[in-house]
Amino acid sequence: MATPIASGDYPVSERALHFLKALVERYIRDGQPVGSRTLAKDAGLDLSPATVRNVMADLEDMGLVVSPHTSAGRVPTVSGYRLFIDSLLTIKPLTEGEVEAMRQHFQHLGDAARLIESASQVLSGVTHMAGVVMLPRHERNAFRQIEFLPLSGERVLAILVTSEGEVHNRVIHIDRRYTPSELEQAANLLNQMFTGQDMREVRKRLLADLKSTHARMDEIMMRAVDMAQRVLEAAERPDDCYIAGQTNLMEFTELCSMERLRQLFDAFTKKSEILHLLDRCIEADGVQIFIGEESGYQLLDDCSLVTAPYRIDDQVIGVLGVIGPTRMDYPRVIPIVDVTARLLGAALKQQ
Amino acid sequence: MATPIASGDYPVSERALHFLKALVERYIRDGQPVGSRTLAKDAGLDLSPATVRNVMADLEDMGLVVSPHTSAGRVPTVSGYRLFIDSLLTIKPLTEGEVEAMRQHFQHLGDAARLIESASQVLSGVTHMAGVVMLPRHERNAFRQIEFLPLSGERVLAILVTSEGEVHNRVIHIDRRYTPSELEQAANLLNQMFTGQDMREVRKRLLADLKSTHARMDEIMMRAVDMAQRVLEAAERPDDCYIAGQTNLMEFTELCSMERLRQLFDAFTKKSEILHLLDRCIEADGVQIFIGEESGYQLLDDCSLVTAPYRIDDQVIGVLGVIGPTRMDYPRVIPIVDVTARLLGAALKQQ
DNA sequence: ATTAGCACTCTCGGCGAATGAGTGCTAACG
DNA sequence: CGTTAGCACTCATTCGCCGAGAGTGCTAAT
Secondary structure, eight states: OOSOEEETTEEEOHHHHHHHHHHHHHHHHHOSOBOHHHHHHHHOSOOOHHHHHHHHHHHHHTTSEEOSSTTSOBEEOHHHHHHIIIIIOOOOOOOHHHHHHHHHHTTTOOOHHHHHHHHHHHHHHHHTSEEEEEOOOOTTOBEEEEEEEEOSSSEEEEEEEETTOOEEEEEEEOSSOOOHHHHHHHHHHHHHHHTTSBHHHHHHHHHHHHHSTTTTSOHHHHHHHHHHHHHHHHHHOOOOEEEEOGGGGGGOGGGOOHHHHHHHHHHHHHOHHHHHHHHTTSSOSSOEEEEGGGGSOGGGTTEEEEEEEEEETTEEEEEEEEEEESSOOHHHHHHHHHHHHHHHHHHHHHO | OOSOEEETTEEEOHHHHHHHHHHHHHHHHHOSOBOHHHHHHHHOSOOOHHHHHHHHHHHHHTTSEEOSSTTSOBEEOHHHHHHIIIIIOOOOOOOHHHHHHHHHHTTTOOOHHHHHHHHHHHHHHHHTSEEEEEOOOOTTOBEEEEEEEEOSSSEEEEEEEETTOOEEEEEEEOSSOOOHHHHHHHHHHHHHHHTTSBHHHHHHHHHHHHHSGGGGSOHHHHHHHHHHHHHHHHHHOOOOEEEEOGGGGGGOGGGOOHHHHHHHHHHHHHOHHHHHHHHTTSSOSSOEEEEGGGGSOGGGTTEEEEEEEEEETTEEEEEEEEEEESSOOHHHHHHHHHHHHHHHHHHHHHO
């Protein structure tokens, strides 16, 4: 018990930690419960299996490892992984070549949306797990221009462009036909009022206008406000994310129950829960990791999530990450997620 | 051999066909190979199992059924399903209530894109299989308006609106900064030239202009043509489709090999092969069915695809359908696909 | 033409033994 | 006192085997 480190409330001897580290690494390698003999060789300390067994019994008492059944080796628990990640693991930095290869994928992609998609593909491709990227939220997204185009019948196509070059459009049903000039007038009105203003601000003012000054407005204006309201509604909900490589998860034997997989995939297509989870990571200023149950979502019970926020000019605008089995190669995945976040941020800034 | 019907080249007795029908229906019901005893009861002809065995042996000779192993019942082959579908099956028409329930899903959806998505969800929801809908291709989609907005740096946001109210936008990198008025001028030029013309025509003329009259154009015009070219490129590729309920396929035990499922899901995310397959159905003027290998795609080997084109005013504009195991309830699925196609067509027209 | 009977084939589930990995405990060792 | 060898013990897994059951094809009788 040279340098006691607190885990839960127990002091853990340095030697025990060394074994825990070796055990987790080994288990990550081959996914099989690790026995005392194997671990004795792995640890490089030249101790007999019997000694290792004693240490492992201690680790089990502390809740850091468990054995699935009497005659199997030990497997790390969530707390075991936690301790490993927080204070034991040695990151395997990416080689310059690997980083370069990743950088390639962000080259020559016009669109921001395409960059995001690319990022999720890179993540899943390099890690062989599922990659997920939340769409960026532009803190300073300003109203730039709105336009109304008459369609057939009582329908109007509303197009909204923001200062970041996002285009939102929506078909709106109205109660009577408007002439092109009426529509133009309405658009001009809005453009004069709002151009250059923060989107959230615009939204707020529109809502207020709609409620309070209803009576005082002329009809065109009322219509305009109403229509703008509706297209903004659509624009406000860019709460979306890209997920790539979901099928990679089918390779992992520990997730192979159809039932689990199905729930997982369903969650991926619904996205809302994933998004909510990512949202919680937007505050952290570096790589953040949820192991198994820690996420709070039952369907991720056997999964871990490694996330990192991405930035433009030190301004966090989104989160990306990787979803995989609890037994994932953290020392490798962590730098991958980290680097991808930086690359994406840089790519987004460049354009 | 009362009324011989050709299958392959063999004449098949009417009684044999009756048994084939019963067998397929039974197999669709419970997914188990059907034995002679069961079939004897099922067929309602009051014949002994032994007789049925003789008939089944005939059917096997003709390649319409097979037995997985000696002591199992018989299972329909692809040709067996084919014959069943082409001349034996009795459609189970949907009740008025069911149709009404489906119609509900198409109500109050502004957007065309939303309608499409809804259609795929309805298909998967009602059939408990995967629903797929190809995006509509507007035969008469005309150029309506193009607009260029300067962004920061050497970037321009090009927005293209078609007569159908589709909005395409793309960020274009150019070689120098253009003033807003230059851009406006370029847009005006294009709008004058092309408004109201067929999109494909526009595309063609742009390409021609770009090649031949290159020299004679002034710079603005050249730029404009070039930029329009690029946004049209993006617009031309609405070759996309919505797929819903993929995970439903995990329920079917016959598809439960992880390997198969993975390939299938990968195909779903790539979409290109699915699209190609749907494309082949656009000519058929009613429900079309690919059974197992018939599709030509190995990954659909154990799957069937039931499709129907959907129309606006007798003009076919897309295809939708259902993907499920070969053993699917055709008599029920066929009308579902058929009705959904009609409902979607109607909903698209209405707006 | 139909059917009953019969021998035959094959799958599937259960049982038990052998295997082997890994453990905990105890006693000996330096 | 920490470490280690030895040993009995516990389980999961694998394999072969057996019997039950389902279904067939053939033959001979109706």
